[in-house]
């Protein structure tokens with residue numbers, strides 16, 4: 001089997017961002033204000049600080065205001081819910097991002113669910129998850145939605161394919177399985193208690209690795225010609241897939257960096273601008 005074709009997430013994200021930048025400029029022309037994303041960061045975890053900085057830099061580049069809300073890691077769940085509720089009630093804020101993970105003593109679900117549905121541009125609330133599962137209108141979780149954009153950009157139609165999602169987190173594995181199911185894939189969700197993971201992966205036409213363990217998915221497990229999506233962000237920009245070995249068997253594969261990451265941020269900004277138009281009740285032009 002020849003080496004896999006690389007999925008260029010940076011190029012897909014650039015297209016999304018260019019269109020989003022035009023829409024943000026249009027919003028500003030019509031309303032006199034930029035679309036605004038509030039970024040809430042609890043504590044100073046270095047990776048989270050970097051991701052929030054990346055998101056804010058991208059906002060600045062494409063005409064979106066970002067309002068940063070740094071909070072100490074001693075904050076209580078009640079105080080965090082209070083701060084997010086304030087942002088939910090502030091008409092000058094169109095989208096809210098709470099950077100994950102929050103410190104262990106905080107009830108992250110309660111904090112996510114304090115984000116009002118119309119400002120949940122990161123797609124993390126229970127309401128957004130239900131909308132995703134039932135196919136109602138709502139904002140999708142950014143990483144899974146970005147992965148669907150990658151599949152579409154490379155003409156990968158999930159219909160009838162066997163997709164194996166490795167990981168069942170609330171912001172990645174679970175919503176990913178919902179989006180693939182909505183596009184008629186047959187979905188298997190694997191996790192830490194799955195017995196014989198390699199046999200599941202060996203049967204997969206599409207593999208989405210979202211485990212958070214460097215090079216956990218071995219290249220030899222990959223079915224020849226499969227589409228391999230690596231959604232892992234591990235220290236040192238290493239993904240969850242053993243890339244070199246997987247690339248000798250896969251048909252298409254995402255690199256780390258330059259695969260899933262850039263589309264995660266592009267979808268976040270796109271949804272922020274969509275939220276701004278909806279809150280002002282202005283129909284956004286295509």
Ligand SMILES: Nc1nc2c(c(=O)[nH]1)N[C@@H](CN(C=O)c1ccc(C(=O)N[C@@H](CCC(=O)O)C(=O)O)cc1)CN2
Nearest residue numbers: 051098099100101122142143233257258259261262264
């Ligand atoms: N509230 C959320 N928290 C987290 C999310 C999320 O979608 N919402 N996802 C991850 C981390 N993440 C965004 O927050 C993220 C990580 C990495 C990238 C990215 O573009 N990485 C680049 C490489 C970066 C570099 O050069 O250092 C790449 O892959 O090309 C984007 C977003 C956890 N938390």
